Amino acid sequence: MLHQVRRPAWPEFVVLLIxxxxxxxxxNVGRPEPLPWWADFTAKKVEETTRKGxxxxxxxxxxxxxxADGQLFVDARDPDEFAMEHVPGAVxxxxxxxxxxxxxxxxxxxxxxxxxxxxGNLACPKSRxxxxxxxxxxxxxxxxxxxxxxGWKAAGGPVEGQ
Amino acid sequence: MRTxxxxxxxxxxxxxxxxxxxxxxxxxxxxxxxxxxQLLPAKMVYGAAIILPAVEVVCGLALMxxxxxxxxxxxxxxxxxxxxxxxxxxxxxxxxxxxGCFGGTQAVGRETLIRDAVILVVGLVAMWGAFAQTRRxxx
Numbered sequence: 471m472l473h474q475v476r477r478p479a480w481p482e483f484v485v486l487l488i489x490x491x492x493x494x495x496x497x498n499v500g501r502p503e504p505l506p507w508w509a510d511f512t513a514k515k516v517e518e519t520t521r522k523g524x525x526x527x528x529x530x531x532x533x534x535x536x537x538a539d540g541q542l543f544v545d546a547r548d549p550d551e552f553a554m555e556h557v558p559g560a561v562x563x564x565x566x567x568x569x570x571x572x573x574x575x576x577x578x579x580x581x582x583x584x585x586x587x588x589x590g591n592l593a594c595p596k597s598r599x600x601x602x603x604x605x606x607x608x609x610x611x612x613x614x615x616x617x618x619x620x621g622w623k624a625a626g627g628p629v630e631g632q
Numbered sequence: 633m634r635t636x637x638x639x640x641x642x643x644x645x646x647x648x649x650x651x652x653x654x655x656x657x658x659x660x661x662x663x664x665x666x667x668x669x670q671l672l673p674a675k676m677v678y679g680a681a682i683i684l685p686a687v688e689v690v691c692g693l694a695l696m697x698x699x700x701x702x703x704x705x706x707x708x709x710x711x712x713x714x715x716x717x718x719x720x721x722x723x724x725x726x727x728x729x730x731x732g733c734f735g736g737t738q739a740v741g742r743e744t745l746i747r748d749a750v751i752l753v754v755g756l757v758a759m760w761g762a763f764a765q766t767r768r769x770x771x
Contacts, residue, residue, distance in 0.1 A: 477766065479702040482702055483707065486704060493689065494685075494686035497682075505659055505681065507682060508676075509675065511674040592667065
């Protein structure tokens with residue numbers, strides 16, 4: 471008589487999961503800056519921006535600022551992304567300008583001009599990087615909108631582009 | 633057939649060990665990738681970025697070593713399916729996201745989908761072999 475005995479596979483999952491959690495924990499505590507296991511990614515990104523001494527605007531605040539005079543939106547994304555869609559009236563200073571020569575890219579801008587810098591979304595570092603560069607080269611009225619174009623559109627902000 | 637299974641097991645395992653190690657090296661960047669897919673609540677993004685690469689490396693190594701191979705092949709195949717699903721979802725929604733597959737900044741697209749589908753086929757062969765092997769030994 472054929473008699474087939476099979477070990478169940480589920481204990482293998484349990485063992486692999488336990489080892490994985492232990493490995494994850496070990497690797498994480500070994501990092502110079504361990505990541506939190508449970509933290510709001512959104513809040514963390516905003517906090518990183520303010521920690522760099524940059525003012526932060528929510529999309530709703532930025533939409534209100536668009537209606538006020540004298541604000542200039544700076545789009546830190548690549549030119550093709552900018553061409554597709556951007557905040558009305560925004561200028562495109564790609565974060566690549568940090569490498570290519572920022573002074574040439576901002577030569578037409580007054581240093582006390584209030585600027586609102588943004589990029590794609592919370593995950594993209596370009597707005598923070600560019601704002602830091604602008605700050606270092608003497609721009610004094612800087613704000614960052616960390617939620618970027620995605621947050622802007624989600625909050626009902628108007629869009630210009632192709 | 634045994635050679636095919638062994639090769640698929642080694643290749644599938646190695647792909648995950650490699651991908652997992654790259655993600656471990658840049659966990660904060662991987663967290664940003666996960667966040668961009670907009671599939672997980674913002675509070676779970678960091679946890680996933682910590683644990684997923686470890687699962688990939690541990691299960692990849694187990695599969696290569698032919699230890700706990702059934703569990704490892706099922707977990708990795710399920711992960712691969714999830715990645716493919718997430719990419720398809722991102723493409724369907726028109727999200728401009730980086731794949732986050734092997735570190736770097738490769739955008740999600742047809743190419744990454746096809747590549748992952750091929751890897752999944754290799755994974756399914758590895759899974760079939762792992763279960764067949766157990767039957768042979770114990771049947």
